Amino acid sequence: MHGVSASVFENFAHFVIDNYKKKDSTIKPSKVKPLTLAQLKAAIYQHFSVKNTTELKKSGAFKMATDGMDTLNLSLKEGWETLYRKFVGILPGEENQQGYGCINGINIFNYFKPWQVFDLDPKNATNKDIKDAYYKLSKIYHPDVPETGDAAIFDCLTIMYKSISAEA
Numbered sequence: 001m002h003g004v005s006a007s008v009f010e011n012f013a014h015f016v017i018d019n020y021k022k023k024d025s026t027i028k029p030s031k032v033k034p035l036t037l038a039q040l041k042a043a044i045y046q047h048f049s050v051k052n053t054t055e056l057k058k059s060g061a062f063k064m065a066t067d068g069m070d071t072l073n074l075s076l077k078e079g080w081e082t083l084y085r086k087f088v089g090i091l092p093g094e095e096n097q098q099g100y101g102c103i104n105g106i107n108i109f110n111y112f113k114p115w116q117v118f119d120l121d122p123k124n125a126t127n128k129d130i131k132d133a134y135y136k137l138s139k140i141y142h143p144d145v146p147e148t149g150d151a152a153i154f155d156c157l158t159i160m161y162k163s164i165s166a167e168a
Contacts (some may be wrong), residue, residue: 032093040080043088085110101153103137108153114160127165134161 035043041053048065050056053074065087066072072079084091090113096105103117115122118133134157143151 034093035081035084035091037077037080040077040084044080044083047087086112101156103153103157108156108160112160112163114164117157117160118164120164122164125164130161130165134158134165 045051045056048056048059048062050059050062056062057074066083069082069086072082074080081091085094090106090111094107094110097107098105099107101107101109104119106113106116108117115125118125118130118137120129120133137157138154139145140148141150141153141157143149143154
């Protein structure tokens with residue numbers, strides 16, 4: 001064994017097994033705190049350059065940006081979270097998501113982030129890069145693919161593809 005005795009390997013194996021599931025008490029798991037309602041509102045107000053909800057509702061930019069969106073209930077935190085996702089960014093704790101509808105860490109049903117979903121850099125991606133990324137994901141999510149096909153996911157991918165291929 002390359003000059004190392006079997007007992008050294010055996011001791012090492014026991015060490016790994018004994019310590020595999022032990023938790024280091026000095027390392028605290030980082031818990032991401034969700035944004036408060038006030039923080040959500042402040043971010044949205046800043047994005048639309050307004051001071052309060054009354055000004056926001058009167059803002060032409062806000063009306064135009066939210067035209068066609070489902071009715072938002074701004075008396076609930078969920079309504080503000082929807083606005084944050086759409087106009088500000090990814091909510092704390094929703095980075096690198098996994099599970100149904102999540103591609104490259106993005107839940108495509110909550111976020112319209114085509115560059116991240118397609119794993120492309122918007123500054124230097126070519127039309128061919130965009131097409132190749134879309135084709136790669138289509139081979140997985142097209143409804144005709146028996147094991148992994150999904151019409152809802154494929155529809156979202158197609159909308160994202162059309163939006164960024166028009167930009168490129």
